[in-house]
Structure formats: C-alpha cells, structure tokens
Amino acid sequence: MRPRRQPRIAALLLAGLLSACQQEPPPPVPQNGYGATERAFVELSIATDEQALKLVDDPSLIENREAELVELRKLLDAPYVNNHAGHDMPGMPTDAEIQLASTSPDARKQFVHAHLTEQLEVLRSAGTAITHPPTADVVKLMESHRTAELTLTEP
Template sequence: MRALVLAVVLAVAGCSAQAAQETSGTAATPPDLSATDLAFVDLVIPQNESALAALALARPGSALRPVADRVAATYQAELVRLRDVLARAGRPESDQHEGHDMPGMITAAELASLEHSPDADEQLRTLLRTQFEEARTVARAELASGRHQPVRDLGASIDRTRAEFLALLGAA
C-alpha cells in the first residue's frame, strides 16, 4: 500500500512538473533534476520538519532524548541540503503536503497527543519508527527512479541513516 501511495505522489509530482514546463514554455527544472527528484525533495522536507517537531518533545532524562538529539541534528543537516537543491534549481519550497495525513508525516494531532501523553516515550517511539520506515521507502523510490546525483546521494544517506535510527530506537 505504501508503495502505491508513493507511486501516486511521485506520478502527481511528475505531472505537475510537466504541466509547469508546458505552460511556461521553458524548462521547469534543470536537465538533470527529474520530477522524481523534485517530488522526493518536496516530500522529505515536510517529513523532516514534522519529525523535528516531535523530536523536540522528547523529555529530558528520557531514554529517547539522546536518540532525539542525534536524529534532530541529522534532519536539520538534511534540510539544509534539500533546500540547497531547490535553490540551485530555482524552485521555491513547496507546501503541497501541508496538512496532509500521509505515511511518515507526523500530524498536528499526533504532536498534541504526544505533548500531553503520560506514555510519551512509547508514543514517540511509535511515531519515529513509522517515520523512519516511510523515509526509507521514499528514499528507495528516489534511488530507483531519481536522476540528479546529489539528490540520489541524499536518498542513499537517508536510507542508511534511517536504518541506523531504527536500530538506535530499538536499543533505547
């Protein structure tokens, strides 16, 4: 099911990029930045941002606090790289996924629940596990179909780090 959702997201992004190209009469993206690359970037940014909001709620002294700090540093560095890709492509940051309840996206309702939960560690662990697994799915789609090497490199890094984070999460 996740693969189907991802395929639809990537296809819609591809259609949007093609439509923009056709209506503007100019290339919508640099020749080596594909619609898949753009869809990947446009999806990972809000995934990382929603996860950062959840990571900020890890409580001091919690077994998850060191994991949250490590993950947050990685996600912040990835956001810099992702935004750099958009800037180099002359593309504004998209908010096309804002408010969407998608796999890997931590919602405002989940954040509110986490903030007030007596079992916050377990709830955070569940949210992060889902987010890490979905990030790997999205990264693998980029690796399978993306063209722009810097974005593919980021996809490989995300796949690798999320596997590491899943192991850390299991050990915390």
C-alpha cells in the first residue's frame, strides 16, 4: 500500500499531472470555461474509474464508478483517448495491484482503501482548480462518493 500523502503534495501532484499529461501546449480556455485543465481532469478520472472497476467488488462502489463514467463522458469535447494507461498515479489502481487483489482479500481491502483515500485528495485539489461549472459538479459528485465510500470500507 502506498504511504499517505500530504494534501499539499496532492495539490502539487494534480497540477503536475494535469500539465505533464498534455501532449501539446494547452489551447486557450474557450468561452464556455471548459479548458485544458478540465479536459485533463476528465481524461484522468475516466482512466482512474476504469481501473477502479477492475479492483472494487462492492456493488455500491461499482455503481458509483459507472455513474461517474457516464457523467465524465458527457463532458468530453472530443473522442476519449486513454493517455494514462499503465501509469502509476495517486488514486489509480495499478495492474499489479489489481492482480494481487484478485488473489488476496486483505490486499484488495488495502488497495481499495488507498484508491479511495488518494482519489479523495486528488478530487479536493481538483475542486480548487476546476472552473467549468458542469465539470465542478462532477468533481463534487465524485468527492461525495469517495467520502461515503471511505466510511463503508473502513478497515
């Protein structure tokens, strides 16, 4: 399990991830407010939720991820390309973690808890960076999901 990160580190990490994952310089923010930061968040969140669906086995967590994916995909302004496949980022379960979790209930419990905790930190950081209202609403939805899920999955 990954060590707990400080919120400041999560904020810096989110900013770095959002800029590092861009293949090209970001375009100017369009009039509707959906810009490079929002798109990077949406793409990262889709990749994270898709990986999480391979890890989680609780029906409410599965339902939440599927609902989030529907809302996230609505925000896309271009076809989705997973630029994060194989990355090891906070909140995103790795393939190795998913594999180990499939054979060890204790490992699954630890990895799910790490996913929820780390994802909540990323979402809180995103909440301060996202200015596009529909994207901010999805951030709030995801944050409320993670907060509730942590109480359901306490060790």
